[in-house]
């Protein structure tokens with residue numbers, strides 16, 4: 453009950469990449485970079501284990517960015533001539549690569565980090581990948597020229613990689629879909645269908661993470677514009693409840709999402725975001741336990757997991773470690789009180 457895990461990413465150590473950045477430059481290249489990624493992956497496995505987390509991740513140490521890290525392994529995408537594009541419905545501009553031809557995987561995407569992680573932890577292992585809709589929203593497309601078609605093409609590639617990760621012994625495969633909170637109609641039209649394509653044939657647990665974004669200024673400003681109650685989840689949860697995904701990871705701590713919306717996820721495991729990634733203030737176990745107690749009003753206890761609101765990639769390393777410890781302590785306190 454109340455098993456603990458994180459949304460996925462963790463800060464990169466200063467010797468691997470620039471710190472406190474969402475698109476950090478690597479500090480090494482070639483074989484040295486590969487070694488640095490390996491060491492960083494091991495470091496974060498150990499930190500997660502020491503903090504007491506039940507389901508650990510590779511901390512996304514091997515990818516520069518959660519979307520482009522996947523796209524770099526895809527043929528048919530031009531990374532040489534990136535274009536500036538407003539993403540998440542023009543919330544902020546990003547330099548994005550361009551889809552210029554039919555998409556194919558060049559090879560495995562996360563094989564190395566999955567192998568390293570699997571070899572060095574006996575805990576449950578989660579690997580995250582960007583969801584099809586969020587990828588569609590983070591590339592420019594001059595080939596498919598149809599969002600749903602592009603999403604299905606990407607989902608096919610995600611499925612190939614997911615099946616291979618499952619064979620490597622990964623326990624949970626999660627797709628990150630922050631775009632689900634932005635294009636709610638498309639979620640129902642083709643977003644969930646694309647996820648179904650991505651999980652086709654998998655026997656391991658599958659999850660979708662839907663948040664209000666990393667703790668960067670553009671997201672903080674956007675959240676301020678959403679009013680006193682954030683009800684985006686209300687539009688998509690009923691469709692997700694009917695989906696074939698096992699778990700839904702949501703943002704709760706310090707968010708204006710009414711907790712009662714969680715009951716719309718009937719039957720799913722709910723990864724309750726109990727760590728705010730937009731603030732350096734470390735939550736107390738008491739705050740986390742109270743939030744979990746609130747969630748139990750709407751979700752059966754056995755379906756509740758304690759998680760972070762979003763990835764911690766752009767945070768300070770010491771803060772992230774302290775938040776991992778708080779998460780585990782908070783879940784333990786909730787277990788004590790509510791078992």
Ligand SMILES: [Zn+2]
Nearest residue numbers: 663665762763
């Ligand atoms: Zn997120």
